[in-house]
Amino acid sequence: xxxxFNIFVKSIFVDNMVFAYFxxxxxxxxxxxxxxxxxxxxxxxxxxxxxxVPIDYLINEYLLAPGALIWLSPDFADVDLSFxxxxxxxxxxxxxxxxxxxxxxxxxxxxxxxxxxFLPLIAVNCAILGGSLFMQEREYSNIxxxxxxxxxxxxxxxxxxxxxxxxxxxxxxSNVPAPLRGLGITFIITGLMGIAFMSFLGIEL
Amino acid sequence: MSKExxxxxxxxSIKNRRLLTNPLNKDNPITVQVLGICSALAVTAKLKPxxxxxxxxxxxxxxxxxxxSLLRNGVPxxxxxxxxxxxxxxxxxxxxxFLKAFVFDVSKQLSxxxxxxxxxxxxxxRLEAFAMSNKPWPAxxxxxxxxxxxxxxxxxxxxxxxLFGSGTLWGYQVVPEGFxxxxxxxxxxxxxxxxxxxxxxxxxxFQRAKNRDLIEES
Numbered sequence: 001x002x003x004x005f006n007i008f009v010k011s012i013f014v015d016n017m018v019f020a021y022f023x024x025x026x027x028x029x030x031x032x033x034x035x036x037x038x039x040x041x042x043x044x045x046x047x048x049x050x051x052x053v054p055i056d057y058l059i060n061e062y063l064l065a066p067g068a069l070i071w072l073s074p075d076f077a078d079v080d081l082s083f084x085x086x087x088x089x090x091x092x093x094x095x096x097x098x099x100x101x102x103x104x105x106x107x108x109x110x111x112x113x114x115x116x117x118f119l120p121l122i123a124v125n126c127a128i129l130g131g132s133l134f135m136q137e138r139e140y141s142n143i144x145x146x147x148x149x150x151x152x153x154x155x156x157x158x159x160x161x162x163x164x165x166x167x168x169x170x171x172x173x174s175n176v177p178a179p180l181r182g183l184g185i186t187f188i189i190t191g192l193m194g195i196a197f198m199s200f201l202g203i204e205l
Numbered sequence: 206m207s208k209e210x211x212x213x214x215x216x217x218s219i220k221n222r223r224l225l226t227n228p229l230n231k232d233n234p235i236t237v238q239v240l241g242i243c244s245a246l247a248v249t250a251k252l253k254p255x256x257x258x259x260x261x262x263x264x265x266x267x268x269x270x271x272x273x274s275l276l277r278n279g280v281p282x283x284x285x286x287x288x289x290x291x292x293x294x295x296x297x298x299x300x301x302x303f304l305k306a307f308v309f310d311v312s313k314q315l316s317x318x319x320x321x322x323x324x325x326x327x328x329x330x331r332l333e334a335f336a337m338s339n340k341p342w343p344a345x346x347x348x349x350x351x352x353x354x355x356x357x358x359x360x361x362x363x364x365x366x367x368l369f370g371s372g373t374l375w376g377y378q379v380v381p382e383g384f385x386x387x388x389x390x391x392x393x394x395x396x397x398x399x400x401x402x403x404x405x406x407x408x409x410x411f412q413r414a415k416n417r418d419l420i421e422e423s
Contacts, residue, residue, distance in 0.1 A: 019398065019399070020398060021247055021398075022242065022243050022244075022246040022247045022398065022401070022402075023243050023247075023321070024243065025242035025243045025246065026239065026240060026241070026242055026243065026326040029239050029242065030239060083298060083301075083302060084298075085320070086294045086297055086298055086301070086320050086323055087291065087294040087295065087298065089320075090290050090291075090294050090323055090324075091287075091290075091291075094286065094287055094290055123286065123290075124286075124290075124324050124326060124329050125324065126243045126244075126321045126324040126325070126326075128324075129320065129321060129323060129324045130243075130317060130321055130324075133317035133320050133321070134317060137316060137317060177410070178413075178417075178420050179409075179410050179411075179412075179413035179414040179417075179419075179420055180406070180409070180410050180413070181420060181421045182421030183236070183239060183409055183421065184406050184409040184410050184413065185406070186406075187402050187403070187405050187406035187409065188402065188403050188406035188407075190399075190402045191399040191400065191401075191402035191403035191406065192399070192403075193399075194397075194398055194399030194402060195397075195399045198397065198399070
Protein backbone atom coordinates (compact mmCIF):
# COMPACT_ATOMS: atom_id res chain seq x y z
CA UNK A 1 0.00 0.00 0.00
CA UNK A 2 2.83 2.32 0.97
CA UNK A 3 4.52 1.53 -2.35
CA UNK A 4 1.39 2.35 -4.36
CA PHE A 5 0.98 5.69 -2.66
CA ASN A 6 4.64 6.51 -3.26
CA ILE A 7 4.31 5.82 -6.98
CA PHE A 8 1.24 8.03 -7.09
CA VAL A 9 2.95 11.02 -5.46
CA LYS A 10 6.15 10.48 -7.41
CA SER A 11 4.41 10.44 -10.78
CA ILE A 12 2.56 13.65 -9.96
CA PHE A 13 5.48 15.75 -8.80
CA VAL A 14 8.90 14.21 -9.39
CA ASP A 15 8.27 12.51 -12.73
CA ASN A 16 5.75 15.04 -13.96
CA MET A 17 4.76 14.19 -17.54
CA VAL A 18 5.02 17.75 -18.80
CA PHE A 19 7.93 19.21 -16.89
CA ALA A 20 10.22 16.21 -16.66
CA TYR A 21 9.47 14.41 -19.94
CA PHE A 22 7.69 16.95 -22.18
CA UNK A 23 4.90 14.55 -22.97
CA UNK A 24 1.62 15.82 -24.31
CA UNK A 25 3.14 19.18 -25.17
CA UNK A 26 1.17 19.63 -28.36
CA UNK A 27 -2.23 19.67 -26.74
CA UNK A 28 -0.71 21.35 -23.69
CA UNK A 29 0.26 24.34 -25.84
CA UNK A 30 -2.79 24.30 -28.09
CA UNK A 31 -5.59 23.98 -25.52
CA UNK A 32 -4.20 26.07 -22.66
CA UNK A 33 -5.71 29.41 -23.67
CA UNK A 34 -8.40 29.37 -21.01
CA UNK A 35 -8.66 27.61 -17.66
CA UNK A 36 -12.09 26.18 -18.44
CA UNK A 37 -11.13 24.18 -21.52
CA UNK A 38 -7.89 23.06 -19.96
CA UNK A 39 -9.76 21.63 -16.96
CA UNK A 40 -11.90 19.61 -19.41
CA UNK A 41 -8.90 18.25 -21.29
CA UNK A 42 -6.98 17.57 -18.08
CA UNK A 43 -9.88 15.55 -16.65
CA UNK A 44 -10.15 13.56 -19.87
CA UNK A 45 -6.44 12.76 -19.73
CA UNK A 46 -6.66 11.52 -16.12
CA UNK A 47 -9.60 9.36 -17.11
CA UNK A 48 -7.98 7.80 -20.18
CA UNK A 49 -4.56 7.30 -18.56
CA UNK A 50 -6.22 5.65 -15.56
CA UNK A 51 -7.88 3.14 -17.89
CA UNK A 52 -5.28 2.47 -20.60
CA VAL A 53 -2.20 2.04 -18.40
CA PRO A 54 -3.64 -0.93 -16.43
CA ILE A 55 -4.98 -2.51 -19.62
CA ASP A 56 -1.64 -2.15 -21.35
CA TYR A 57 -0.05 -3.56 -18.20
CA LEU A 58 -2.14 -6.71 -18.51
CA ILE A 59 -1.41 -6.97 -22.23
CA ASN A 60 2.28 -6.60 -21.61
CA GLU A 61 2.27 -9.09 -18.76
CA TYR A 62 0.21 -11.83 -20.43
CA LEU A 63 0.97 -11.36 -24.14
CA LEU A 64 4.04 -9.37 -25.04
CA ALA A 65 6.83 -9.72 -22.49
CA PRO A 66 9.39 -12.49 -23.04
CA GLY A 67 7.89 -15.74 -21.79
CA ALA A 68 4.54 -14.11 -21.09
CA LEU A 69 2.58 -16.70 -23.04
CA ILE A 70 3.57 -19.42 -20.61
CA TRP A 71 0.02 -19.50 -19.21
CA LEU A 72 -1.13 -20.97 -22.55
CA SER A 73 1.35 -23.80 -22.60
CA PRO A 74 4.92 -24.31 -21.35
CA ASP A 75 6.06 -24.61 -24.97
CA PHE A 76 5.77 -20.84 -25.39
CA ALA A 77 8.41 -20.07 -22.78
CA ASP A 78 10.82 -18.71 -25.41
CA VAL A 79 8.31 -16.60 -27.31
CA ASP A 80 9.12 -12.90 -27.18
CA LEU A 81 6.53 -10.66 -28.80
CA SER A 82 7.84 -7.41 -27.38
CA PHE A 83 8.52 -5.99 -30.85
CA UNK A 84 4.74 -5.74 -31.24
CA UNK A 85 4.51 -3.37 -28.28
CA UNK A 86 3.95 -0.14 -30.19
CA UNK A 87 1.25 -1.43 -32.47
CA UNK A 88 -0.60 -3.20 -29.63
CA UNK A 89 -0.48 -0.23 -27.29
CA UNK A 90 -1.59 2.28 -29.87
CA UNK A 91 -4.43 -0.02 -30.95
CA UNK A 92 -5.55 -0.37 -27.33
CA UNK A 93 -5.40 3.37 -26.81
CA UNK A 94 -7.27 4.25 -30.00
CA UNK A 95 -10.00 1.70 -29.34
CA UNK A 96 -10.25 2.55 -25.62
CA UNK A 97 -10.69 6.20 -26.43
CA UNK A 98 -13.45 5.31 -28.85
CA UNK A 99 -15.09 3.01 -26.28
CA UNK A 100 -14.83 5.51 -23.45
CA UNK A 101 -16.38 8.13 -25.70
CA UNK A 102 -19.37 5.90 -26.45
CA UNK A 103 -19.86 4.83 -22.83
CA UNK A 104 -19.64 8.36 -21.49
CA UNK A 105 -22.03 9.57 -24.16
CA UNK A 106 -24.59 6.95 -23.18
CA UNK A 107 -24.43 7.14 -19.40
CA UNK A 108 -23.46 10.69 -18.59
CA UNK A 109 -24.41 13.23 -21.23
CA UNK A 110 -23.29 16.12 -19.01
CA UNK A 111 -19.79 14.71 -18.65
CA UNK A 112 -19.82 13.97 -22.38
CA UNK A 113 -20.66 17.54 -23.18
CA UNK A 114 -17.80 18.84 -21.10
CA UNK A 115 -15.24 16.26 -22.29
CA UNK A 116 -16.75 15.51 -25.68
CA UNK A 117 -14.57 17.39 -28.09
CA PHE A 118 -11.38 16.52 -26.24
CA LEU A 119 -11.74 12.76 -26.18
CA PRO A 120 -10.81 12.08 -29.83
CA LEU A 121 -7.85 14.47 -29.47
CA ILE A 122 -6.48 12.29 -26.73
CA ALA A 123 -5.81 9.26 -28.92
CA VAL A 124 -2.84 11.10 -30.37
CA ASN A 125 -1.72 12.77 -27.13
CA CYS A 126 1.76 11.46 -26.50
CA ALA A 127 1.25 11.53 -22.73
CA ILE A 128 -1.07 8.53 -23.09
CA LEU A 129 1.23 6.33 -25.14
CA GLY A 130 4.17 7.65 -23.12
CA GLY A 131 2.46 6.55 -19.91
CA SER A 132 2.11 3.00 -21.21
CA LEU A 133 5.67 2.88 -22.51
CA PHE A 134 7.12 4.18 -19.23
CA MET A 135 5.00 1.65 -17.37
CA GLN A 136 6.59 -1.08 -19.50
CA GLU A 137 10.10 0.30 -19.14
CA ARG A 138 9.93 0.65 -15.35
CA GLU A 139 8.56 -2.87 -14.89
CA TYR A 140 5.94 -2.26 -12.22
CA SER A 141 5.32 -5.46 -10.35
CA ASN A 142 1.54 -5.53 -9.98
CA ILE A 143 -1.57 -3.96 -11.40
CA UNK A 144 -2.15 -1.72 -8.37
CA UNK A 145 1.13 0.03 -9.08
CA UNK A 146 0.19 0.37 -12.75
CA UNK A 147 -3.16 1.96 -11.84
CA UNK A 148 -1.61 4.40 -9.41
CA UNK A 149 1.09 5.31 -11.94
CA UNK A 150 -1.54 5.94 -14.62
CA UNK A 151 -3.73 8.08 -12.38
CA UNK A 152 -0.75 9.95 -10.90
CA UNK A 153 0.65 10.84 -14.30
CA UNK A 154 -2.79 12.06 -15.33
CA UNK A 155 -3.08 14.26 -12.26
CA UNK A 156 0.40 15.66 -12.88
CA UNK A 157 -0.53 16.56 -16.44
CA UNK A 158 -3.80 18.09 -15.21
CA UNK A 159 -1.93 20.32 -12.74
CA UNK A 160 0.50 21.44 -15.41
CA UNK A 161 -2.11 22.43 -18.00
CA UNK A 162 -4.36 24.20 -15.52
CA UNK A 163 -1.37 26.10 -14.15
CA UNK A 164 -0.16 27.30 -17.52
CA UNK A 165 -3.70 28.23 -18.59
CA UNK A 166 -4.11 30.41 -15.50
CA UNK A 167 -0.79 32.13 -16.20
CA UNK A 168 -1.68 32.67 -19.85
CA UNK A 169 -4.98 34.28 -18.88
CA UNK A 170 -3.10 36.76 -16.72
CA UNK A 171 -0.26 37.40 -19.11
CA UNK A 172 -2.65 38.86 -21.68
CA UNK A 173 -2.45 42.07 -19.66
CA SER A 174 1.33 42.24 -19.66
CA ASN A 175 3.52 43.99 -22.15
CA VAL A 176 5.42 41.08 -23.70
CA PRO A 177 7.92 41.88 -26.52
CA ALA A 178 5.98 41.46 -29.77
CA PRO A 179 7.95 38.52 -31.29
CA LEU A 180 7.64 36.56 -28.05
CA ARG A 181 3.88 36.97 -27.75
CA GLY A 182 1.79 33.81 -27.70
CA LEU A 183 3.91 30.76 -28.33
CA GLY A 184 7.33 32.09 -27.41
CA ILE A 185 6.47 33.32 -23.96
CA THR A 186 4.49 30.14 -23.26
CA PHE A 187 7.60 28.09 -23.91
CA ILE A 188 9.69 30.22 -21.59
CA ILE A 189 7.08 30.17 -18.82
CA THR A 190 6.84 26.40 -19.12
CA GLY A 191 10.61 26.27 -18.73
CA LEU A 192 10.41 28.37 -15.57
CA MET A 193 7.61 26.20 -14.19
CA GLY A 194 9.79 23.20 -14.94
CA ILE A 195 12.57 24.70 -12.85
CA ALA A 196 10.11 25.17 -10.00
CA PHE A 197 8.99 21.55 -10.29
CA MET A 198 12.62 20.44 -10.18
CA SER A 199 12.70 21.35 -6.52
CA PHE A 200 10.81 18.09 -5.97
CA LEU A 201 13.68 16.14 -7.49
CA GLY A 202 15.54 15.39 -4.29
CA ILE A 203 12.52 13.84 -2.62
CA GLU A 204 13.17 10.22 -1.86
CA LEU A 205 10.03 8.16 -1.39
CA MET B 206 3.89 6.03 -63.65
CA SER B 207 6.64 8.43 -62.77
CA LYS B 208 7.21 9.00 -66.50
CA GLU B 209 3.67 10.23 -67.02
CA UNK B 210 4.05 12.67 -64.22
CA UNK B 211 7.28 14.02 -65.66
CA UNK B 212 5.41 14.89 -68.83
CA UNK B 213 2.87 16.90 -66.93
CA UNK B 214 4.99 18.54 -64.30
CA UNK B 215 8.74 18.64 -63.73
CA UNK B 216 9.74 16.77 -60.58
CA UNK B 217 11.16 19.85 -58.95
CA SER B 218 8.73 22.50 -60.18
CA ILE B 219 8.53 25.73 -58.19
CA LYS B 220 5.46 24.44 -56.39
CA ASN B 221 7.21 21.24 -55.38
CA ARG B 222 10.32 23.04 -54.24
CA ARG B 223 8.17 25.21 -52.00
CA LEU B 224 6.82 22.08 -50.34
CA LEU B 225 10.38 21.31 -49.40
CA THR B 226 11.58 24.76 -48.33
CA ASN B 227 8.54 26.37 -46.70
CA PRO B 228 8.58 24.14 -43.64
CA LEU B 229 12.20 25.08 -43.00
CA ASN B 230 11.32 28.62 -42.08
CA LYS B 231 8.01 30.40 -42.35
CA ASP B 232 5.89 27.24 -42.07
CA ASN B 233 8.12 25.48 -39.56
CA PRO B 234 6.35 22.61 -37.83
CA ILE B 235 7.76 23.41 -34.40
CA THR B 236 7.88 27.16 -34.18
CA VAL B 237 4.86 28.03 -36.32
CA GLN B 238 2.52 25.05 -36.62
CA VAL B 239 3.23 23.96 -33.00
CA LEU B 240 3.46 20.28 -33.87
CA GLY B 241 5.78 17.61 -32.54
CA ILE B 242 7.10 19.50 -29.56
CA CYS B 243 7.21 16.56 -27.18
CA SER B 244 9.96 14.55 -28.74
CA ALA B 245 11.76 17.65 -29.97
CA LEU B 246 12.54 18.74 -26.43
CA ALA B 247 13.18 15.46 -24.71
CA VAL B 248 15.94 14.05 -26.89
CA THR B 249 18.05 17.17 -27.37
CA ALA B 250 20.37 16.99 -24.36
CA LYS B 251 23.13 15.74 -26.70
CA LEU B 252 23.81 16.28 -30.38
CA LYS B 253 24.00 12.64 -31.42
CA PRO B 254 20.54 11.53 -30.24
CA UNK B 255 19.05 14.66 -31.81
CA UNK B 256 20.64 13.73 -35.11
CA UNK B 257 19.48 10.12 -34.95
CA UNK B 258 15.99 11.27 -34.01
CA UNK B 259 15.95 13.63 -36.99
CA UNK B 260 16.91 10.84 -39.39
CA UNK B 261 14.27 8.52 -37.90
CA UNK B 262 11.55 11.13 -38.23
CA UNK B 263 12.55 11.96 -41.82
CA UNK B 264 12.29 8.27 -42.69
CA UNK B 265 8.98 7.62 -40.93
CA UNK B 266 7.40 10.79 -42.15
CA UNK B 267 8.37 10.47 -45.81
CA UNK B 268 7.33 6.82 -45.96
CA UNK B 269 4.09 7.36 -44.05
CA UNK B 270 3.14 10.26 -46.30
CA UNK B 271 3.75 8.16 -49.42
CA UNK B 272 1.86 5.13 -48.12
CA UNK B 273 -1.13 7.15 -46.95
CA SER B 274 -1.13 9.11 -50.17
CA LEU B 275 -1.26 5.85 -52.15
CA LEU B 276 -4.10 4.56 -49.96
CA ARG B 277 -5.99 7.83 -49.84
CA ASN B 278 -8.80 6.77 -52.18
CA GLY B 279 -9.31 3.37 -50.58
CA VAL B 280 -9.65 4.37 -46.94
CA PRO B 281 -13.14 5.12 -45.60
CA UNK B 282 -13.02 8.44 -43.73
CA UNK B 283 -14.48 6.95 -40.54
CA UNK B 284 -11.55 4.66 -39.85
CA UNK B 285 -8.77 6.79 -41.28
CA UNK B 286 -7.20 7.61 -37.91
CA UNK B 287 -6.73 3.95 -37.08
CA UNK B 288 -5.34 3.24 -40.55
CA UNK B 289 -2.88 6.12 -40.20
CA UNK B 290 -1.81 4.97 -36.75
CA UNK B 291 -1.22 1.42 -37.97
CA UNK B 292 0.88 2.60 -40.90
CA UNK B 293 2.95 4.88 -38.67
CA UNK B 294 3.32 2.25 -35.96
CA UNK B 295 4.62 -0.34 -38.44
CA UNK B 296 7.20 2.12 -39.78
CA UNK B 297 8.26 3.05 -36.26
CA UNK B 298 8.75 -0.62 -35.40
CA UNK B 299 11.13 -0.89 -38.36
CA UNK B 300 13.08 2.16 -37.16
CA UNK B 301 13.15 0.87 -33.58
CA UNK B 302 14.45 -2.56 -34.54
CA PHE B 303 17.03 -0.95 -36.83
CA LEU B 304 18.30 1.37 -34.09
CA LYS B 305 18.46 -1.47 -31.59
CA ALA B 306 20.50 -3.52 -34.04
CA PHE B 307 23.02 -0.92 -35.19
CA VAL B 308 23.27 1.92 -32.65
CA PHE B 309 22.22 0.32 -29.40
CA ASP B 310 23.62 3.06 -27.12
CA VAL B 311 21.63 5.78 -28.88
CA SER B 312 18.55 3.59 -28.83
CA LYS B 313 18.93 3.31 -25.04
CA GLN B 314 19.28 7.10 -24.68
CA LEU B 315 16.18 7.75 -26.77
CA SER B 316 14.30 5.16 -24.66
CA UNK B 317 10.55 5.59 -25.09
CA UNK B 318 10.88 8.49 -27.47
CA UNK B 319 11.40 6.27 -30.50
CA UNK B 320 8.00 4.76 -29.76
CA UNK B 321 6.56 8.19 -29.28
CA UNK B 322 7.27 9.05 -32.93
CA UNK B 323 3.93 7.28 -33.43
CA UNK B 324 2.06 9.99 -31.60
CA UNK B 325 4.30 12.75 -32.84
CA UNK B 326 1.67 15.21 -33.95
CA UNK B 327 3.76 16.38 -36.91
CA UNK B 328 3.23 13.06 -38.62
CA UNK B 329 -0.48 12.78 -37.90
CA UNK B 330 -0.93 16.45 -38.72
CA ARG B 331 0.76 16.25 -42.10
CA LEU B 332 -1.01 13.01 -42.98
CA GLU B 333 -4.36 14.62 -42.27
CA ALA B 334 -3.57 17.97 -43.82
CA PHE B 335 -1.56 16.95 -46.84
CA ALA B 336 -1.14 13.28 -47.68
CA MET B 337 -4.87 12.51 -47.57
CA SER B 338 -5.48 14.88 -50.47
CA ASN B 339 -2.32 14.81 -52.59
CA LYS B 340 -0.36 12.57 -54.94
CA PRO B 341 2.55 10.45 -53.63
CA TRP B 342 5.41 12.58 -54.97
CA PRO B 343 4.29 15.93 -53.49
CA ALA B 344 3.38 14.05 -50.32
CA UNK B 345 6.90 12.64 -50.18
CA UNK B 346 8.42 16.12 -50.58
CA UNK B 347 6.07 17.54 -47.96
CA UNK B 348 7.08 14.78 -45.57
CA UNK B 349 10.79 15.31 -46.09
CA UNK B 350 10.43 19.09 -45.88
CA UNK B 351 8.48 19.06 -42.64
CA UNK B 352 10.74 16.48 -41.07
CA UNK B 353 13.75 18.62 -41.95
CA UNK B 354 12.10 21.74 -40.58
CA UNK B 355 11.59 19.76 -37.38
CA UNK B 356 15.12 18.38 -37.57
CA UNK B 357 17.04 21.61 -37.83
CA UNK B 358 15.46 22.93 -34.66
CA UNK B 359 16.38 19.69 -32.90
CA UNK B 360 19.96 19.92 -34.09
CA UNK B 361 20.36 23.59 -33.14
CA UNK B 362 18.95 22.95 -29.67
CA UNK B 363 21.04 19.80 -29.29
CA UNK B 364 24.17 21.69 -30.38
CA UNK B 365 23.82 24.44 -27.79
CA UNK B 366 22.74 22.13 -24.98
CA UNK B 367 25.68 19.79 -25.47
CA LEU B 368 28.21 22.60 -26.03
CA PHE B 369 27.30 24.57 -22.92
CA GLY B 370 26.02 21.69 -20.84
CA SER B 371 28.86 19.21 -21.15
CA GLY B 372 31.53 21.07 -23.12
CA THR B 373 31.49 18.39 -25.79
CA LEU B 374 30.10 17.97 -29.30
CA TRP B 375 29.12 14.52 -30.62
CA GLY B 376 30.88 13.14 -27.55
CA TYR B 377 34.23 14.87 -28.29
CA GLN B 378 35.64 17.47 -25.93
CA VAL B 379 35.59 20.89 -27.65
CA VAL B 380 35.97 23.29 -24.75
CA PRO B 381 39.77 23.30 -24.20
CA GLU B 382 41.03 21.84 -20.92
CA GLY B 383 42.77 25.14 -20.17
CA PHE B 384 39.45 26.93 -19.79
CA UNK B 385 38.56 24.77 -16.82
CA UNK B 386 41.81 25.75 -15.09
CA UNK B 387 40.74 29.38 -15.33
CA UNK B 388 37.52 28.59 -13.58
CA UNK B 389 35.21 27.88 -16.54
CA UNK B 390 32.45 25.48 -15.50
CA UNK B 391 30.04 23.51 -17.64
CA UNK B 392 26.57 24.84 -17.08
CA UNK B 393 24.78 21.76 -15.83
CA UNK B 394 21.53 23.61 -16.19
CA UNK B 395 21.62 23.14 -19.98
CA UNK B 396 21.37 19.38 -19.55
CA UNK B 397 18.14 19.69 -17.56
CA UNK B 398 14.77 19.62 -19.33
CA UNK B 399 13.60 23.21 -18.70
CA UNK B 400 16.49 24.69 -20.66
CA UNK B 401 15.27 23.01 -23.84
CA UNK B 402 11.99 24.88 -23.53
CA UNK B 403 13.75 28.17 -22.95
CA UNK B 404 16.05 27.62 -25.94
CA UNK B 405 13.12 26.90 -28.23
CA UNK B 406 11.43 30.02 -26.86
CA UNK B 407 14.52 32.00 -27.84
CA UNK B 408 14.61 30.46 -31.33
CA UNK B 409 10.97 31.51 -31.75
CA UNK B 410 11.87 34.99 -30.59
CA PHE B 411 14.66 35.30 -33.19
CA GLN B 412 12.56 33.90 -35.97
CA ARG B 413 9.61 36.18 -35.32
CA ALA B 414 11.79 39.22 -34.86
CA LYS B 415 13.18 38.60 -38.36
CA ASN B 416 9.87 37.65 -39.91
CA ARG B 417 7.27 40.02 -38.52
CA ASP B 418 4.33 38.35 -40.30
CA LEU B 419 4.47 35.52 -37.79
CA ILE B 420 3.83 37.67 -34.72
CA GLU B 421 0.66 36.67 -32.85
CA GLU B 422 -1.93 39.29 -32.03
CA SER B 423 -3.01 38.38 -28.52
